[in-house]
Amino acid sequence: MSVVVVNLSASDDYFRFFGLNQKFNIDLPDLDQAYLAIQKEVHPDRYARGSDVEQRIAMQMATLANTAHQTLKNPIQRGLYLCKLHGVDAKLETNTAMPAAFLMKQMEWRESLDEQAENISALEVLMAEVEESKEDILTEIVQAIDGAKNYERAAELLRGLLFIDKFAVELDDTIAALI
Numbered sequence: 578m579s580v581v582v583v584n585l586s587a588s589d590d591y592f593r594f595f596g597l598n599q600k601f602n603i604d605l606p607d608l609d610q611a612y613l614a615i616q617k618e619v620h621p622d623r624y625a626r627g628s629d630v631e632q633r634i635a636m637q638m639a640t641l642a643n644t645a646h647q648t649l650k651n652p653i654q655r656g657l658y659l660c661k662l663h664g665v666d667a668k669l670e671t672n673t674a675m676p677a678a679f680l681m682k683q684m685e686w687r688e689s690l691d692e693q694a695e696n697i698s699a700l701e702v703l704m705a706e707v708e709e710s711k712e713d714i715l716t717e718i719v720q721a722i723d724g725a726k727n728y729e730r731a732a733e734l735l736r737g738l739l740f741i742d743k744f745a746v747e748l749d750d751t752i753a754a755l756i
Contacts, residue, residue, distance in 0.1 A: 591645035591658065601656055601722040601731075603649065612646040653742060656718055656735045665728035667735055679737055682710070686744055690751060697755045700748065707745050714738050 592599040595611035619638035624631045648654045657667050675683075686703065693699035714734055721731040 590662065591649055594641070594645050595649070597649075599659065599662065601652075601659055602719045603655070605650065608646065608649055612642060615642045652715060652718075653735055653738055656722065656731055656738075659722055660728045660732045660735070663726075663728040665732050667732040669736060669739065672736065675737060675740070679740075683740060683744065686748075690744075690748060694751060695755070697752060700752050700755070704745070704748055704752065707741060707748060711738065711741050711745065714741065 590599070592603075595608060595615070597603055597607060597611065616639060619635045619642065621632065621635050621639060624635040627635070648658050657669075660667055686707065689699070689703050693703065714737060718731055718734045718738070721727045721734060
């Protein structure tokens with residue numbers, strides 16, 4: 578029995594690995610279906626009686642499939658990955674520069690969270706605003722990547738989305754603590 582190598586040459590491009598077009602706005606059910614098909618092919622149990630080499634390759638392919646799936650399933654990670662594929666490093670650790678209007682909105686949200694920490698209905702209104710802002714940025718990211726192929730702009734938007742996402746988690750935790 579030899580390992581069915583899904584497409585090792587595509588291992589440097591997660592989209593090609595799953596047979597998907599390289600774009601931000603992917604069809605998640607297609608991603609999941611491709612992932613499950615690959616996992617079924619390379620599942621280590623299928624190679625339990627295979628040679629050490631076959632077992633190792635199956636394990637490597639299963640690990641690659643997991644990593645690729647997690648990266649492409651998450652919109653922020655998918656966007657950062659696309660930027661990286663096109664030579665743009667988002668510099669998340671060092672580049673925290675944001676437009677003034679964006680920073681002002683972040684400060685407003687933070688103040689609202691602090692002031693309304695016990696008011697669940699006010700926090701739910703704030704969550705709706707944060708979610709709407711996330712959707713607006715995701716729409717802009719689709720345009721930047723899939724439309725304009727402007728990966729520098731996409732990296733800026735993704736950095737902002739990371740801020741919003743982190744705040745949304747904190748807000749969600751605050752709401753959950755009140756329920």
